[in-house]
Amino acid sequence: MAAKRSMLMRSRPLSPHLQIYKLPLAPLLSIAHRLTGVFLTLGTVVLAYWLIALASGPGAFAEATTALASSAGKIALIAWSFALFFHLFNGVRHLFWDAGYGFDLKTVDNSGVAVLLATVLATAATWLLASGG
Amino acid sequence: MDLRTPLARVLGSGSAKEGGHHWRAQRVTALVLTPLTIWLVVSLIVISSASYETALRWLSSPIIASLMLVFVAALCYHAHLGMQVVIEDYVHTPWLKITLLLTFQFAMLLLALVSMLAILRVALGA
Numbered sequence: 001m002a003a004k005r006s007m008l009m010r011s012r013p014l015s016p017h018l019q020i021y022k023l024p025l026a027p028l029l030s031i032a033h034r035l036t037g038v039f040l041t042l043g044t045v046v047l048a049y050w051l052i053a054l055a056s057g058p059g060a061f062a063e064a065t066t067a068l069a070s071s072a073g074k075i076a077l078i079a080w081s082f083a084l085f086f087h088l089f090n091g092v093r094h095l096f097w098d099a100g101y102g103f104d105l106k107t108v109d110n111s112g113v114a115v116l117l118a119t120v121l122a123t124a125a126t127w128l129l130a131s132g133g
Numbered sequence: 134m135d136l137r138t139p140l141a142r143v144l145g146s147g148s149a150k151e152g153g154h155h156w157r158a159q160r161v162t163a164l165v166l167t168p169l170t171i172w173l174v175v176s177l178i179v180i181s182s183a184s185y186e187t188a189l190r191w192l193s194s195p196i197i198a199s200l201m202l203v204f205v206a207a208l209c210y211h212a213h214l215g216m217q218v219v220i221e222d223y224v225h226t227p228w229l230k231i232t233l234l235l236t237f238q239f240a241m242l243l244l245a246l247v248s249m250l251a252i253l254r255v256a257l258g259a
Contacts, residue, residue, distance in 0.1 A: 034215075037215045037219070038216065038219060040212070041212040041216055041241075044209060044212055044244050045244065047208075048248045048251070051192075051201075051205075051248050051251035051252060052251045055251035062185065088166075088167065088171075091163050092167060095163060095167075098160060126174060130178045
């Protein structure tokens with residue numbers, strides 16, 4: 001009886017010990033979805049700033065353009081565009097799940113990789129076009 | 134053993150019809166934001182190299198201004214709903230939780246209002 005109980009104890013599922021457990025892609029992307037969401041919330045302030053500058057006149061708009069085109073501004077904008085594309089593509093992935101599609105492990109892994117690839121490609125394309133045009 | 138009828142057990146617990154509102158609102162705003170975000174990114178790529186006058190003319194078009202108003206409203210609502218979930222999940226000190234929840238709610242409302250006023254100011258040609 002005691003032996004049987006200890007066997008039962010051992011075969012119980014364990015929750016992952018986060019310090020030593022290497023997280024698979026799916027939970028990493030899930031955390032990243034929240035982090036990018038919080039980061040993008042900060043970005044709404046920049047969007048509002050740009051709109052206010054445009055509404056305030058050529059002087060304010062030139063100031064905003066200079067600030068956003070500075071190296072610090074560019075780094076922030078690149079980071080925001082990356083976060084935006086990730087949150088957008090991963091959000092569409094979530095919408096498919098909400099509709100009941102794409103739940104098997106293989107699809108979850110594949111769609112996760114697809115989201116990452118699409119994010120990198122879209123960010124690169126955006127900045128190539130922005131600097132070229 | 135509970136001798137109450139199923140009806141008696143749920144009476145007074147409130148309506149079951151609004152429980153999914155937060156979840157649904159987050160998805161509906163996501164659906165609205167998906168095409169609008171792609172449209173805005175493409176537009177901003179074009180605008181980024183344009184002059185002040187071109188940017189002004191772009192935003193003063195009624196269609197563009199309307200789409201921007203919808204975008205800003207959906208964006209701030211979506212951000213509010215998302216931040217609410219994040220704060221509720223990770224902040225467990227009651228006074229800090231309620232302070233953060235209210236701060237972000239007011240901040241998102243204010244950002245939505247300010248952005249919409251700026252859009253309207255350009256669109257109405259003030």
